[in-house]
Structures are given as structure tokens and as C-alpha cells.
Amino acid sequence: IYNQADLINTIIEHNPNIQSYLEIGTQTGKTFNKINLTDKTGVDIIDQKEKFNFTANHITTSQNFLHNINNRTYDIILCDGDRDGKVQSKDIIDSYNILNNNGYIIFHTILPTNPIEQIVPRISKRWTGDTWKYIQDIQYKKTFPIYLIHSNHKTLPYHLLISNNLPFQKTNGNKPMKDFHTLIHNVDEYFHTLTIEELINLICITIYYTR
Secondary structure, X not given: OOOHHHHHHHHHHXXXXXXXXXXXXXXXXXXXXXXXXXXXXXXXXXXXXHHHOEOOOEEOOHHHHHHHHOOOOEEEEEEOOOOOHHXXXXXXXXHHXXXXXXXXXXXXXXXXXXXXXXXXOOOOOOOOOOHHHHHHHHHHOOOOOEEEEEOOOOOOOEEEEEEOOOOOOOOOOXXXXXXXXXXXXXXXXXXXXXOHHHHHHHHHHHHHHOO
16 A cells, blocks of 8 residues: 555445545546545645646635535545644544544655654745644544554554544544654554554444444
8 A cells, every 4th residue: 555545445335324525625537536436525725727637626724614515424435635634623623523434534745754844834845733732632632533654655654544434543532742753653652553454444344343
């Protein structure tokens, strides 16, 4: 699993209940067009038709869409909009509120590989932002179960996954670690990490016992 499209399609393949998809931050449509569903909604602040021949369903900010435009719920949501942690953490919480039962939220660029990538405002070509700080606050409050999924990608080693049908783990409730170097060298201590195989197994078990 190298990118978010691979992860999302793997989840869809193993959970037949997933029928609808929302992507916040479609950008060029690269991920959006790869998702194996017909019921798809895309949101972005820029119309990419002229440059990439792609236009999201809604050209607006994530917060405007979530609070003023959207009137439905979704089975799986990709949050890949503004990577300023203050905005992204709001997007994640608001997305959770429109998530169907047995649903999932994916966030790709959760952990930077060096401190420059997480500085807000952006000063580097590759930018993960500082959502890693805010997501720990959410995890500490046990707002919802949070997992990191190994991506096997050298520069973006983890995907963030949130679900309302997977169990809380011992890391939910951990006190936040805001020191970048300590966190990045002790990821398994502060987050519950899974390989894609472990995630598939957990999804299948959960579906079996919730039928």
C-alpha cells in the first residue's frame, strides 16, 4: 500500500457495505478518479479543469462544504485539504459527524519525516503540516478510535485511519507528545499502528461480529 487510493480501494474490497465516497481536497483528481465506487463527491477550493481537466463537484472550502452545503452522509471519507492542523482537525471531526455506521476516514500525510515539512505556514516543497499535534489531542480525549496504517512509502510512512466500527486501543487516551523528534522515533508508543494485512483482518472480524 503506497498511496491513499490503494488503501481506500483495499478497504472497499473487504467491506461490501461501503457504497459512497467523499474526498476533501481533490486537487488534480488523481486519487478521486482511482476510487472504485460510482457514488463519489469531490471538494476543492480550486477548479483544475484548465490545467488537469478535472473539476470537483464543489469548488469551495472544506468548512463551507461541511457546514453549509453538504446534506448527506458517507461511508468513506478522504481528508486531504488544508494541512494546517487547526483546519484539518476541524475537517476530521466534522467528517466524523457525517460518517455512516461502519465508516472510515483516511488522512494521508499525518507524520512528517523531518521537522521542516510540518512547519505552518508552509516553507518546503513537501508539506505534511502539523496535524500530527492536533490528532493526538483528539486521541487523548478518546473522541474516536485512531490508527496509523503502514504505507511502505519511504517519505510518507503512515496513513491515518479513523473508524466508528473499529475498537479503541490502549493508545487512545495517551497524553500527547508534541516533541517531533521524540514522537517520530517512538511512533508505536504513541499511536496504534497496523500493517495493511492486520487492518484487513480487523475489518473482517468486526464485520462478522456486527452482522
